[in-house]
Amino acid sequence: MTPVTVFAGKTLALFGLGGSGLATARALVAGGAKVACWDDNQASRDKAAAEGLSVVDLASADWVGFAAFVLSPGVPLTHPAPHWTVEKARAANVPVIGDIELFFLERAKIAPAAPVVCITGTNGKSTTTALIAHVLEAAGRDVQMGGNIGTAVLALEPPALDRIHVVECSTFQIDLAPSIKPTVGIQMNLTPDHLDRHGTFEAYGAIKERLVAASDIAVIGVDDEPSKQMARRRAASGKPLVKISGEQPLDEGVFAGVTANAGQLDTRIVEVKDGKPRVVANLAGIGSLRGSHNAQNAAAAFAACAALGLTAEQIAAGFKSYPGLKHRMEELGRIGRVVFINDSKATNADSTEKALTSFREIFWILGGKAKEGGIESLRRYFPNIARAYLIGAASDTFAATFDDDGRVTYERSGMLDVAVAAATKAALAQQGTGEIAVLLSPACASYDQFPNFEVRGDAFRALVKALPGFEAVER
Template sequence: MIPVKGVTDQKIAVLGLGRSGLTTARALRAGAAEPICWDDNPAARARAEDEGFACRELTKPGAFDDIAALIVSPGIPHLYPRPNPVVRAALRAGVPVDNDIGLFFRSVATSEWEEFDTAPKVIAVTGSNGKSTTVALLHHILEHVGRDSQMAGNIGRGVLDIDPPRDGGVVVLELSSYQTDLARALTPDVAIFTNLTPDHLDRHAGMGGYFAAKRRLFAEGGPDRAIIGVDEDEGLFLADQLSEGPADDRVIRVSSGQKLSGDAGWSVFARKGFLSEYRKGRQAGSIDLRAIAGLPGAHNHQNACAAYAAARALGLAPRVIEAAMQSYPGLPHRSQRIAEAGGVFYVNDSKATNVDSAAKALSAFKKIRWICGGLEKDGGLEGLKGATGEVLKAYVIGREAAQFAMQLDVEAEVCTTMAAAVTRAMAEAEPGETVLLAPAAASFDQYDSFEKRGEDFIAEVQARLKE
């Protein structure tokens, strides 16, 4: 655990008592603060009280009179579409509002670091898609070479729940826009921006607010090295803002699908399955990504470029990174090959919760029997047009499956349930085809999470393969 610094004998309010909220309360207590907790869910409050934490209704008059700060869990809105009532009460009382990411960055370094031969590093990854794979791949590379590495944030453990990093250790964080938007301290050594596509627009009042939340990690974080995906205009703009000129190699530009100019300082890009690194106009490394089973498709090649660039920024050699990538197994629910039978492949990409990530999954495979549908996100399915060329047929799940199916530009069968969709897709699949779950929608109309949806897909496939 990372004890929170600078809070001795202070009363700190914690709003939201899920995984990150309870961990925050524990870390505050470890830092000699007095956490004052609240959650609208009585069961969550009961769990906190069982651990000895005091709970207080924070919207009552005077509730913030003795509170030094309010720490808000990621899922709770602090501004758009409207502030949570507790957050608004804190704002009116002039109480600073922060989150666990801000507490982490102000608390992770200790006096012990001065005695280390190599100071620990914090690498933070943000963007719309590919964050989890980039973090997991980089963590895998570091473990492969024997570096002490921990994953935290939206993947692995909560940021305050990890062990204090040791001599030469690396902490790799996955940070969502919810987390970067509110944190009062953001000071990574290396920051990565993967890409930007529409998502969470209601939470950020549009695309501009969404990009601004991501940009804070760089503009306010001041990383020593910034790795920026430049396949969208926002990434190009961000790289330009952070760079002092074409030869400034503090910015590493990353792309999938386009060759970047070798004169632009430091760049890493992938084309036709080959990763290339250029520095100061010369090629410094290359990797054939096509045979790496854990990284299928151009979208994963972009993730590979970002992780490669971060590993290079830490001083690792190209051939060492390539050897580590070869053994990367991939992440569950992200282009995860779960079975092969009768010449048919079965792939679980339940994490494809928006249109852009689903389109990228569709581009990674041939002859697809596509299971899709769920809780449709803002913006509709317009972004899928032109991405369904390899789709033989769609099998649509979800409570609004019929409406979802009407928006697709391929033959679609309304199945509603996962069981029906898997049954129909498997019955019609032929050798050389892929049955792919890539929903292009959130899971919450039928499942508690995308993980549960993916697990259901796996269970249905495995059950029918045993028949």
């Protein structure tokens, strides 16, 4: 835990008693503050009270006495309308902040030079966060990883000069952190997302840019135009900038170069300094980093770790031992040349696109609760699909897309267990010598059949592990 001492002796209001909210309340109390906690959910209030936290109905509280208001990032700050607690805080002139802000305020007090890497972007930030933390740990560094991934930031050990914090940040968290100032700030990419919470794409992008604008060293992806503009503005400021790309060569920065080698694609990470390029890592054969999207993730991780003093050799070694994230292009194992990939975290077409570019012969399990647009944007990758297996509520919609296109044969499996059995049987019967993928990449939310993508992915893993002849990948 990181006790938050900057508010010692003061009283704060806190709304949202989920995992990060409880961790924040504990950290504030440990640091000597008084916290008036509230949540609209009775079970959450009861859990907080059972821990000895002070549960106070903020609807009838006197807000004038609060030094600050700590809001859960899952609660609307501005759109579609400010939460009622936000309006009460503003009416009483109480600053509205989040747990990331508390972390940076405490860091400024106890260890202002402590290294912190913050990662944001629309896609790839979780993998990049986990990859950076793994590479640093493999090189013997004391690393704390959390934020929007895994552990709440204030549940981590406190900032220290010999400890590196690697923190994934959502726009919701950045919006509540005016003092955010990472040692290395990473902006991966930018595509429309969460517009219901930010109003416009421009507003969404401006929040992301706050993170890199405040960083000592900014690492910015330049594979999309909005992020490229961020990089231009950062360069104009004269502050340190490392551009990264997963798609194109750069005159300065870190990029991924893809070459054919004996029928396989080798993805090499190239660093360019003072106009001089050198290959610093090769992702060939690293199953947890396959695909063009992971090329950008690896480029970002290299830039960040190099900025923190690691050698190219240390970073490349860390890449080779990276196990990957659960449910995100997770290689479970094989039966012969058939590899089983758990990509349950792909809950929309944009995420599934990354998986479909990673293999050339795919037995694709998809479906669930469809997002707007369905799988229309994935038509260009249909030639990679050997056969599709439809599950869940989206079956009719996706079948209509396949019928209209005419290039994909499919089965209406309905349930995941039926799809796994059918896809495995067909994949094992496929002729040839190359790698074949049985891929769960649903392009859908899970909640028609599963409570969340994690449960869906775990169900897939259990089904695959029970297959005759299955050999799990070693981690």
